[in-house]
Amino acid sequence: MHHSISLTVNGVRRDxxxxxxxxxxxxxxxxxxxxxxxxKGCDRGQCGACTILVNGRRINxxxxxxxxxxxxxxxxxEAVARDGELHPLQAAFIAxxxxxxxxxxxxxxxxALGLINEGQAGCDAERIREGMSxxxxxxxxxxxxxxxxxxxxxxxxxxxxxQVA
Amino acid sequence: xxxxxxxxPASVADAIAAGSLPGAVYLAAGTNLLDxxxxxxxxxxxxxxxxxxxxxxxxxxxxxxxxxxGALVRNADLAHDAAFAKAYPAVAEALLSxxxxxxxxxxxxxxxxxxxxRCAYFYDPASGCNKREPGSGCDARHGENRxxxxxxxxxxxxxxxxxxxxxxxxxxxxxxxxxxxxxRREVRLEDLHRLPGEAPERETVLALGxxxxxxxxxxDARYFSGHARYLKVRERTSxxxxxxxAAACLRIARGKIEEARLAxxxxxxxxxxxxxxxxxxxxxxxxxxxxRRAAEAALAGAKPSGDNEFKIELAxxxxxxxxxxxxxxxxxxxxxxxASPLSTRPGALNDA
Numbered sequence: 031m032h033h034s035i036s037l038t039v040n041g042v043r044r045d046x047x048x049x050x051x052x053x054x055x056x057x058x059x060x061x062x063x064x065x066x067x068x069x070k071g072c073d074r075g076q077c078g079a080c081t082i083l084v085n086g087r088r089i090n091x092x093x094x095x096x097x098x099x100x101x102x103x104x105x106x107x108e109a110v111a112r113d114g115e116l117h118p119l120q121a122a123f124i125a126x127x128x129x130x131x132x133x134x135x136x137x138x139x140x141x142a143l144g145l146i147n148e149g150q151a152g153c154d155a156e157r158i159r160e161g162m163s164x165x166x167x168x169x170x171x172x173x174x175x176x177x178x179x180x181x182x183x184x185x186x187x188x189x190x191x192x193q194v195a
Numbered sequence: 196x197x198x199x200x201x202x203x204p205a206s207v208a209d210a211i212a213a214g215s216l217p218g219a220v221y222l223a224a225g226t227n228l229l230d231x232x233x234x235x236x237x238x239x240x241x242x243x244x245x246x247x248x249x250x251x252x253x254x255x256x257x258x259x260x261x262x263x264x265g266a267l268v269r270n271a272d273l274a275h276d277a278a279f280a281k282a283y284p285a286v287a288e289a290l291l292s293x294x295x296x297x298x299x300x301x302x303x304x305x306x307x308x309x310x311x312x313r314c315a316y317f318y319d320p321a322s323g324c325n326k327r328e329p330g331s332g333c334d335a336r337h338g339e340n341r342x343x344x345x346x347x348x349x350x351x352x353x354x355x356x357x358x359x360x361x362x363x364x365x366x367x368x369x370x371x372x373x374x375x376x377x378x379r380r381e382v383r384l385e386d387l388h389r390l391p392g393e394a395p396e397r398e399t400v401l402a403l404g405x406x407x408x409x410x411x412x413x414x415d416a417r418y419f420s421g422h423a424r425y426l427k428v429r430e431r432t433s434x435x436x437x438x439x440x441a442a443a444c445l446r447i448a449r450g451k452i453e454e455a456r457l458a459x460x461x462x463x464x465x466x467x468x469x470x471x472x473x474x475x476x477x478x479x480x481x482x483x484x485x486x487r488r489a490a491e492a493a494l495a496g497a498k499p500s501g502d503n504e505f506k507i508e509l510a511x512x513x514x515x516x517x518x519x520x521x522x523x524x525x526x527x528x529x530x531x532x533x534a535s536p537l538s539t540r541p542g543a544l545n546d547a
Contacts, residue, residue, distance in 0.1 A: 033201065050198065051198070051199060051200065051201035051242070052196050052198060052199070054229070073233065074230050074233060074234075075226060075230055075297075075298060078295065078297060081297055087271075087300045088296060088297050088300060089297050089298075089300050089301045090226070090297045090298065090301070092229075093224075093225055093226045093229045093230060093298075093301070094224075094225065094229075094301065095201075095222065095225055095229060095242075095244075097201050097203075097244070098203070098222065098225065098244050098246055100203075141296070141297065144296065144297070144300070145296065148271075148275075148296070150275070154531060156531035156532065157531045159433075160433050160531055160532055160533075161296050162296075163295055163296075163432075163433035163434040164294070164295020164296050164297045164298065164434055165295075
């Protein structure tokens with residue numbers, strides 16, 4: 031059975047024919063749209079490597095059926111840097127050694143963007159760690175990841191303070 | 196994954212018509228179902244996508260003082276709804292202790308109720324599992340079973356229900372609204388899930404085509420908001436299912452517990468309401484020895500289903516700890532590690 035859906039992917043509207051109802055958002059992004067920044071780790075919702083933003087919220091794209099997301103607005107790691115400039119979060123991951131092999135990094139970055147949007151963790155390292163627990167890093171770069179997210183949260187909080195002042 | 200037809204009905208009536216055909220399964224977020232389908236554990240012929248059904252994604256305050264939660268409300272949205280979290284803090288804490296932020300953003304309340312057991316033998320099509328394939332035996336019974344049930348199990352099945360959300364909900368007398376071929380009906384959440392007996396494949400009282408449309412908490416559920424906690428022992432700090440968990444919701448006045456609501460998770464095929472323990476605490480002083488007596492009563496019928504006798508004492512201790520923390524009072528804000536008996540604060544007790 032054929033389905034067609036339309037998605038906005040990184041700001042661009044795409045009309046997409048699905049050849050099979052079994053296609054997940056992850057497979058659609060990687061195999062059909064050739065956006066291979068989103069990684070397939072476990073493919074079972076356990077590792078977070080496939081994290082993307084759907085309508086601004088982070089989810090596991092491996093457990094999201096594409097057909098069910100007709101009309102969704104999707105952001106992937108490919109749209110995070112702008113005009114050749116790294117997003118502050120990407121720069122912070124590099125500055126704090128928040129990666130080693132890099133396989134989990136796109137998922138970590140998208141998850142951290144989601145965490146920042148959610149506004150629950152603030153500058154509390156424990157809340158950041160808890161909020162990032164859906165992203166595994168087999169290299170064990172967790173300390174650097176937490177520091178990177180913390181740094182971005184702190185600079186956002188300072189910018190907000192300056193704006194109020 | 197086996198191939199399937201995909202339909203996306205626009206009304207509840209159309210959904211029930213499509214969902215009543217043999218081989219049909221409802222799809223909400225799919226965070227559990229797709230995982231099971233990828234593993235060949237669930238093999239539906241048709242997915243009936245209910246995510247676009249109108250009106251099922253709202254949290255409504257009811258005129259009688261209760262609250263109605265649409266089945267499609269996402270776990271994260273319910274937990275972060277300020278009015279809801281204030282009135283039912285143990286429910287919010289349970290939600291935030293479950294899964295990961297990504298999964299909570301997707302997973303729905305209705306789906307949470309109907310999530311399947313995490314018994315490893317259920318997930319492995321090469322193993323015997325009476326729940327997955329009736330009559331094939333229970334390989335968990337003499338296998339790796341340290342996380343399996345200690346209450347309400349049978350020789351046919353020793354699986355547990357993995358939900359965190361259901362534990363405080365069952366303590367607070369939640370009601371499930373169901374639409375089906377015969378119209379609308381209600382069942383108490385406590386009666387939704389069945390114990391395995393001889394037919395572990397029949398996990399709930401739902402009939403073919405039945406669709407959970409909402410959950411309700413009655414007006415009196417909010418009276419426990421000042422003394423309500425959910426505690427959960429996991430094998431890692433975060434992002435893990437409960438080994439055992441407990442919800443404790445108390446009404447305390449003039450130094451006495453007027454009413455207690457208690458339930459356990461991770462111990463049985465359903466969220467386990469501990470009514471005998473509740474009775475012991477009604478009118479009692481909020482003291483450690485009374486908590487221990489209540490915990491003894493709550494686990495009086497427990498027996499190991501394998502290499503898991505430790506869970507019985509662990510459940511008693513986590514219930515005692517939940518009672519003690521609830522009696523202290525609901526924290527202003529849900530802790531950084533929701534429902535965790537562990538603390539990273541210097542000097543705090545780590546004795547659960």
